[in-house]
Amino acid sequence: MQNFIFPDIEPLKISRYSRILSTGVALPRNVVTNQNIIDRYNIIATDRAVEYALGIKERRWTGLDEKVEDLMEEAINQCLERANVDIDSIDRIVFTKLAGDYHVPATSIGALRKLGTKKGIPAFDIFAACSGFVHAMDLAIRYIASGDDYVLILGGSAMGKCCHYWNMPDPKTVFLFGDAIAAMLVGYSDVQHFFSSYIITNHFLYDNALIRYGTSYKNNGENVDSSIFFMKIADGNTVFQSSAQYAKVISDKLLSDYGGSIDDIDHFVTSDQSTRIWEAQLKEIGFPKEKSTSLFYKHGNTVAAMSPLNLNHLIESGRLKRGDVVMMQAHGAGASSGGMIFKY
Template sequence: MIRNTYSSDISFPDIKPLRINKYARIMSTGVGVPKKVMTNQDIIDKYNYVATDRAVQFSIGIKERRWVSEDETFEDLMAEAITQCLERANVSIEEVDRIIYTKLISAQNVPASAVTVLKKLGAKKGIPGFDVTCACSGFVHVMDMALKYIATGDDYVLILGGGVSSTRTQQCKNPSTKTVFLFGDGIVAMLLGPSDTKHFLSSYIFTNHKLYDNAFIPCGTTMVAKGFCDTEDDILTMKIVDGKVILDSAVEYTKMIAEKLLSMAGMTLDDVDYFITSDQSTRIWEAQVKALGIPFEKSLSLFERYGNTVAAMSPLILNELIMTNKIKRGDLVMMLAHGAGASSGGLLFRF
């Protein structure tokens, strides 16, 4: 039981072995990002901010991010990510047993976007699908979930993370400078399939609900009760109360998760070929890598190019490392994500 700064009167669950008799592995990944690249200067010009590209880069490390254009829909990005992912694995959508999307804001609140994208793709089979709300740590939740669906009967599980957070921001006259540079649009798909050998060695997920209101998206019954139609506010974008809490807790939880994942698998950090984590800013990424004492060449941040893509951050990095042949089959990967809630977790797997 580990108790520290962000968990003074809360304990975290013990890690448990994965009781899995049918193994899973990552078949492929795919990405759907908007065509439009928004530089810091583009944002400064759009809203007439008193800021410079250099100051923004210095402050949070970002150069550019993608924002959807008017002719691009949320489902376009989902469909693009899925199509690329399935083509790389040579698997058809009809062979998929389940589709799970860990969302930020969907096109509609109901039905699940995991279902609407099946319509968009013209799927000929009515596979079950649903959306999961878990902010930036959502992808590790649904990876863990996919393993368990495969262990208990499914063959192929398609998972998606990320979303479009700029729609409302682009409409607002004065979005908060605290977040307007931070977020980017983008969706990543991952196909998990059956395997004869064990790829996933350990998995660990927890929350620290003491921090539940440090980052939030207001839109919901609470805000409605206060009459949200009176507001010009960017109610569909994440509000961040204290950025330092996010940085410090990410470092603390990275150490805790790494220790649990490695000890369950009987391994050490030296065995890990690549360390992937959510990079809500360049500093948050650097701080996690330094805290573990891992060489920077064994990790990667895409924050400067894509910003905070919420649940897409960790898998976007995995996709990039696979596509650039840095991660090869058999490599040991530790993949973490931290998010609002606060919810964190990670998996240790051989790719």
């Protein structure tokens, strides 16, 4: 880890610009409290102790009758209605997933079926865990730079549904995850809105948080352990420390490329894997709490949806206005992180 080298930031070479047209969010119906989880799994804990330790009161979990594609449809419809854009105008869909409805085909194709379009819109899923939405935004502006007019990106997770398979949850992670899908429509703009983009990985932390479904899985017979549906976190402190450290490095790199200081940023939006991780990032970059927000207390870790959920909340609440400058970041348990500076 000491030998890890952060790459230089590459200035964007873009002359065909884009901007955020709208955002949308879909949440499952079921609100699950800490007490619900304690009761269901007979965990030795109290609601108050869980809230004190993690900062979380409740989260949403998808029910057995809800699919990821249902949530995607709802988020897409809200997003498109807000921008007054029709699905058939969309050039491309990118979904950054944790688990989709199926492993293959891409769940973004399932969402197109739900939407009922007859046009064979290009669509695929990407994998970058909690940092995924920044990867997808970075992709969107590059697609528009090279010819697209409208790119729809989605991110999020339905880990709660996986909990239905899980009779012996890991008490370290069962309270953390919530379900949500966030959508963002990025469209062509004749003036520049996206100024800087920076993404890193750190393979020294590759093994710290993982889901063991894949060719490394070893079983001892015909059946497979249901833990392959769940995130295993070796060291939560590494997630905490890397998020804070990377937040500062990414902020410095973005600001040097942008040519401004932290005082030029109106809002800081990030992935909040816990209330303390959010606060630690703010402290590292020297940013006032009242110009940021964290929905962790009521939505939990929604993986790739954390950053866009917070962005959507700032927009819906009227705190973030057109013309404001945003630094948005997303951190993936140490293995992958990124950020952008844009004018909303």
